[in-house]
Amino acid sequence: MPYHSTPLDLAFHALSDPTRRAVVSRLAEGEVPVSVLAEPFDMALPSFAQHLKVLEECGLITSEKRGRSRWCRLVQARFDEAANWMETERRSWAMRLERLDVYLDGEE
Template sequence: MLNYQAATPAPLDLAFQALADPTRRVMVERLSQGPASVSELARPLDMTLSAVVQHLAVLEASGLVRSQKVGRVRTCRIEPQMFTAAERWLGERRASWERRFDRLGAFLAETASEEIATEPATSPAAPGARRQRKKT
C-alpha cells in the first residue's frame, strides 16, 4: 500500500478503514448500545479473543472507540467525535452535489423559454503532456 501522499494517515483514513470491516462494525454496533468488556465484544464473534483484541486496537487507533482497564477487565466505549467527523465528511459531499442540483434546477427553470444549447458542463481539459512516471 504505497500511498505517496502523507507519511501520517489522515484521521478519516483510519476511521473509514476501521469501519470497513464487518467484525468491527458489529463491535461498534454493540458498543453504541453501551459500554462492554473485551470478552463481551468477543462473545458473538466467531474468532479467537486474540483476533478481537486486534480489531479493538484498530478501533482505538482510529479514535472511534476508547477503553480503560479496571482490575483485569477492559471496558470499551464509543468515542462520538470521530463518528461525527465521518458523518460530516459524507454530509459535506452530499451538500456539494445537492447544491449543484439546485443550481441546475434554477438554471433550467430560468432558461426554460430562452435558448436550448446546454452542454452537461464537461470542462475543456487542456492537453498537458504527461509521461507515465510522474513522481513529483
C-alpha cells in the same frame, strides 16, 4: 507522492470491516468488557483484539483496564467528524444536482 492517512481516512478504513462495524453498533448501546464484545464472533480472542486495536488507533473507541477486565466505549468526537464530512459532501452534491436539474430543464 507519499500517502498520509488523516484521522478521518483511518476512521473510514476501520469502518470498512463488517466485524468492526458490528463492534461499533454494540458499543452504541454502552460500554462493555472485551469478553462481552467478543462473544458473538467466531474468532480467537487475539484476532478479535486486532479489530479493537484498529478501532482504538483511529480514535473511534477507547478502552481502559478495570480490575481483570478491559472495557471499551465509543469516542463520539471521531464519529462527529465523519458525520460532518458526510453532511458537507451531501450538501455539495445536492447543490450540484440541483444545478444540473436547472440546466436540463432549460434545455427542453
